[in-house]
Amino acid sequence: MNTTDKKLIIFDDGNNKILGEKRFIKFLDEGQNHAIFYMPLVAPKYFENYLKENNILKAYEVVDEKVLIDYHDRIYTFLSNHGIYDVSKGIEAENKLVLLVDKGMDINVDLPIYSYTIKNNCIYVKPLKEKPIKKDYCYVANQEYVNQDLRKIMIPVIEAIPGILCMGNYPFDYSLKTKRYKLK
Numbered sequence: 001m002n003t004t005d006k007k008l009i010i011f012d013d014g015n016n017k018i019l020g021e022k023r024f025i026k027f028l029d030e031g032q033n034h035a036i037f038y039m040p041l042v043a044p045k046y047f048e049n050y051l052k053e054n055n056i057l058k059a060y061e062v063v064d065e066k067v068l069i070d071y072h073d074r075i076y077t078f079l080s081n082h083g084i085y086d087v088s089k090g091i092e093a094e095n096k097l098v099l100l101v102d103k104g105m106d107i108n109v110d111l112p113i114y115s116y117t118i119k120n121n122c123i124y125v126k127p128l129k130e131k132p133i134k135k136d137y138c139y140v141a142n143q144e145y146v147n148q149d150l151r152k153i154m155i156p157v158i159e160a161i162p163g164i165l166c167m168g169n170y171p172f173d174y175s176l177k178t179k180r181y182k183l184k
Helices: 044-053 065-070
Strands: 006-011 021-027 034-038 056-061 075-081 084-089 094-101 113-119 122-127 137-142 155-159 164-166 172-175 180-183
Touching: 006 021, 044 056, 094 122, 122 137
Parallel strands: none
Antiparallel strands: 006 056, 006 075, 021 034, 021 056, 034 084, 075 084, 094 137, 094 155, 113 122, 113 137, 122 164, 155 164, 172 180
């Protein structure tokens, strides 16, 4: 599904609202285009000072669709690039295709296999190493890697948050120029 590690990040604005999984980030350049995730191991008494002295920022990794939609204008995309993360403002989402396979069906295609659960308008997926025998599973791939004939039986989805496939549309407009989504 993801050929690279991608994280959607919202920086802490000090309002004590938890917006996802807590992360600590250190930028490696002045333009804040490259960063690493940091895990400080410091006594709580000195923790805030340690963060300030070392220019480490508090942030949250977006893992929920409601947070994605509510805080879309504060999201940064972090894409793994040889040990560090390239940082860009906005939501980098991918158009993908999914083929749901129920018990009793025997479909064998050369695409990555995932377990899945459907909630609301989303398919939540987790990678599998091999095709399960007695469970539902699905195939997921970027649109450009799928044969035209196979596309006819697959469901188009949008993946903004890794592992969450939206069947429908987010309330965002996609810009071909910036390759980012913005609220409509």
